[in-house]
Amino acid sequence: MKPAKVVILGAGYGGIVTAIRLQKLIRAEEVKVTLVNKHDYHYMTTHLHMPAAGTDHHENARVAISELINERKIHFVKSTVQQILPEEKKVILADETLTYDYLVVGLGSETETFGIPGLREHAMSINSINSVRFIRQHIEYMFAKYKLTSKHKEYLTFVVGGAGFTGTEFVGELADRLPVLCRTYDVDPALVQIINVEASPTALPPGLPHDLVEYGMEVMRRKGVQYKLSTAIKACESDGVLLGDGQFIPAGTIIWSGGVRGNSLLQQAGFDVQRGRVRVDDYLRSFQYPDVFITGDCSIVMSPEGMPYPANAQIAVQQGCNTARNLLYTLRGKPLRPFAYDYKGTVASLGRGEAVGILKVKKVKGKFAALIKKVIDARYLFLIGGIPLVWRKMIFKQKITTRNHHVRS
Amino acid sequence: MKPAKVVILGAGYGGIVTAIRLQKLIRAEEVKVTLVNKHDYHYMTTHLHMPAAGTDHHENARVAISELINERKIHFVKSTVQQILPEEKKVILADETLTYDYLVVGLGSETETFGIPGLREHAMSINSINSVRFIRQHIEYMFAKYKLTSKHKEYLTFVVGGAGFTGTEFVGELADRLPVLCRTYDVDPALVQIINVEASPTALPPGLPHDLVEYGMEVMRRKGVQYKLSTAIKACESDGVLLGDGQFIPAGTIIWSGGVRGNSLLQQAGFDVQRGRVRVDDYLRSFQYPDVFITGDCSIVMSPEGMPYPANAQIAVQQGCNTARNLLYTLRGKPLRPFAYDYKGTVASLGRGEAVGILKVKKVKGKFAALIKKVIDARYLFLIGGIPLVWRKMIFKQKITTRNHHVRS
Structure with missing residues (x-):
């Protein structure tokens, strides 16, 4: 009997966890697993706000896939998916075509622009290693550019659209980072503005209780963050954003984290x-194509109350574990196990040493919450790469000393 | 008797050395000395190629003026000179007007574009702390931008116009720096191009003997530098340069060091x-206005053979020493001392651990020349700030760890 062919598309949270779990469960000869990803590394999306702001090295937000997978059990293909053909059970890549018996789609998300004109062209999004390296450089470039003439104050205005999870975490880091850049570039900190624009009436991740939101916003305001709540972005232009209230904010940097x-x-x-996402059955499979599992940001999982769970890293990781197990059961002809989301809470970082969140039902804030945030990060690294990975990405991590390679003495 | 008023414009090599020497020679009550500079720091122009390429921190190329001058003897004004009125013996600054009895003009140089269209708009020049911070950021920004799409190979092409002293020293550093950026940004080094375009038939500083030029070019070629000699730049555009031979080189970075x-x-x-420079008399004074001393890049000093000496840091420093002494003699009614240039040689760096040059008549190259280069740098720091400055800018110097301020562990 020929071994079944499993193809996993994407090495984000859902895809990589599926792959790592699967390689522990299977024997190499019973199934041929192929993992496809456009980069040869996995990155931790929840960590990207730090390298984007320049407060941590991007190396600490990624891991080489070769370090995570057992190449005797999983064949890794670095390529870009061009097309999925679920009727023909094929996937067309940039340079080859794969066939599958079972497919796992974990291809992540794309920026939702809500049709805002100019947003795609002029706003940057925090969604990949490449994008955050760019954002980090762009921010510093604005300081350098400002100093060429000291005339264009708009270069020192940073607009972040969206004050949800990613927006808030990024703004917290940015507020930590900009005073450092002011010193490096001899810029008066009073000239720098961080404006966080949010269409809904509250900032910080949805679902946080009112007192934590107040606490969090106060922390951010003390760092100099200005909030514009209940304010939509009407248009983005190359030199600023037009708000719903008609105000135009001249800005050299526009970051979009609105959806x-x-x-x-x-x-x-x-x-x-629905908004690019596929509603899945109890086993995280497409209703249309039960041989296709869908994880992470590509999927919609309904709660027992009939509401879609928000897509995030936590659910994607649990989906990966469930999918790996159900793939094994499918191959071995056993009954599948329904997915049950175990919500552990949410903690949002507010920059150095500050965070707010909920653990199950307990509210956390301040330094303690910031510590919990680290534990959450460490827990994930441990899950995918064990102690050595925690060690390398969190303890003896890559310092931001890129330019040091050529420092002379 | 009212003390005489001396105004020194510019704190470059000529101006700062005049000020430092003068404060040692004079008594505070006999003369009122004002030093005007648009920044509150002096910078070492000959060191700027390193921070421009990103191989050294820009802090090591500058010193706060307050650390160099004795504020009881010299009044420092941070301002920009708007106009010099030599007939009225006045200088109009951005926010006040100064009168003088004796003026020292050390306002440095401007980029000579030779009328090349687009050069002023699209090429960057290595001529200030602000400009080199910008160039450094621009270079890294190009890598970040390239990685967003991996399509625009022109972002990885770096064109340097001019292969004289500054061009050569910068290209040497750039060739050291780009492989580091390739690692940081996951870019294949084979995609990166450094093209040094020079209108004259040879590269490297004029006056070097043929064998040293050959040696230097070979060092640079081994690092991947491409030379286009006897080739003029006809026009600069936002996306590249048009050469005299009709070839258009698409490039994201154009540095002009051609004059x-x-x-x-x-x-x-x-x-x-002549080209913005004033020919001076034997005492470095204007022939038109003998109460105006002119130093450094603003002046033309003729050799005994009747040829103008090339303007550089070495001659500017010697001019500063001579001017300070002659100001003193003028104030005290003594006969002035004519300026005599003591040419000590020229050493051009070719990047890490490599240099070529001439010391008086002796040729030097390789590691030894690189060491001599450091001695020359140290000697200047010693001249203006003594041992502590050598210590701080060359031994316990600022490391390139700007982003480290917020590295967390």
Whole structure:
């Protein structure tokens, strides 16, 4: 009997955890697993706000896939997915075509622009190692550019659209980072503005209780963050943003963290989607194509109350574990195990040594919450790479000394 | 008797050395000395190629003026000179007007574009702390930008116009720096190009013997530098340069080091100039206005053979020493001492651990020349700030760890 072919698309949280779990469960000869990813590394999306702001090295937000997978059990292909053909059970990559018996789609999200004109062209999003390296450089470039003439104060205005999870965590880091850049570039900190624009009436991740939101906003305001709540962005231009109230904010940097949608390849492949995401069955499979599992930001999982769970790293990791197990059961003809989301809480960082959040039902804030945040990060690294990875990415981590390679003495 | 008023414009090599020497020679009550500079720091122009390429921190290329001058003897004004009125013995600054009995003009140079269209708009020059911070950021920004799409190979092409002293020293550093950026940004080094374009038939500083030029070019070629000699730049555009031979090189970075001219304020003030520079008498004074001393890149000093000496840091420093002494002699009614240039040689760095040059008549190259280069740098720091400055800028110098301020562990 020929071994079954499993293809996993994407090495984000859902995909990489599926792969890592699967390689522990299976024997190499019973199934041929192929993992496809456009980079040869996995990155921790929840950590990207730090390298984006320049407060941590991007190396601490990624791990080489070769360090995570057992290449005797999983074949890794570095390529870009062009098309999924679920009827033909094929996936077309940039340079080859794969066939599968079972497919796992973990292709992540795309920026949701809500049709705001100019946003795609002029705003940056925190969504990949490449994008955060760019954002970090862009921010510093604005200081350097400002200093060429000392005339363009708009270069020192940083607008962040969206004050949800990513927006808040990024703004917290940015507020820590900009005073450092002021010193490096001899810029008066009073000239620098961070403006966080949010269409809904509250900042910080949805679902946080009122007192934590107040606490968090106070922390941010003390760092100099200005909030514009209940304010939509009407248009983005190359030199600033137009707000719903008619105000134009001249700004050299516009970061958009206002929303994501599922990868557009799913809709192109004929899946029924809502904002690019596919509603999955109890076993995280497509209703249309039960041989296709969908994880992470590409999927919609309904709660027992009939509401979609918010897409985040926590649910994606649990989906990966469930998918790996159900793939094994499918291959061995055993009954599948329904997915049950175990919500552990949410902690949002507010910059150095500050965070707010909920652990199950307990509120946490301040230094303690910041510590919990680290524990959450460490827990994930441990899950995918064990103690050595925690060690390397959190303890003896890469310092931000890129330019030091050539420091002479 | 009212004390005489001496105004020194510019704290470059000529100006700062005049000020430092003067404060040692004079008594505070006999003369009122004002030093005007647009920054509150002095910078070492000959060191700027390193921070421009990103191989050294820009802090090591500058010193706070307050650390160099004795504020009981010299009044420092941080301002920009708007106009010199030599007939009225006045200098108009951005926010006040100074009168003088004796003026020292050390306002440095401006970029000479030779009328090349687009050069002023699209090329960067290595001529200030602000400009080199910008160039450093621009270079890294190009890598970040390239990685957003991996399509625009022109972002990885670096064109340097001019292969004289500054061009060569910068290209040497750049060739050291780019492989580091390739690692940081996951870029294949084979995609990166450094093209040094020079209108004259040879690279490296003029006056070097043929064998040293050959040696230097070979060092640079081994690092991946491409030379285009006997090739003029016909035009600069936002996306590349058009060469005299009709070839267009698409490039994201264009650095111009092809020439400088004296500060245009001198011409505006009615001084007779050649390429913005004023020919001075044996005592470094204007022939038109003998109460105006002119030093450094603003002046033309003729050799005994009747040829103008090339403007550089070495001659500017010697001019500063001579000017300080002659100011003292003038104030005390003593006969002035004519300026005699003591040419000690020229050493051009070719990047890490490599240099070529001439010491008086002796040729030097390789590691030894690189060491001599450091001795020259140290000697200057010693001259202006003594052992502590050598210590701080060369031994316990600022490391390139700007982003480290917020590295967490």
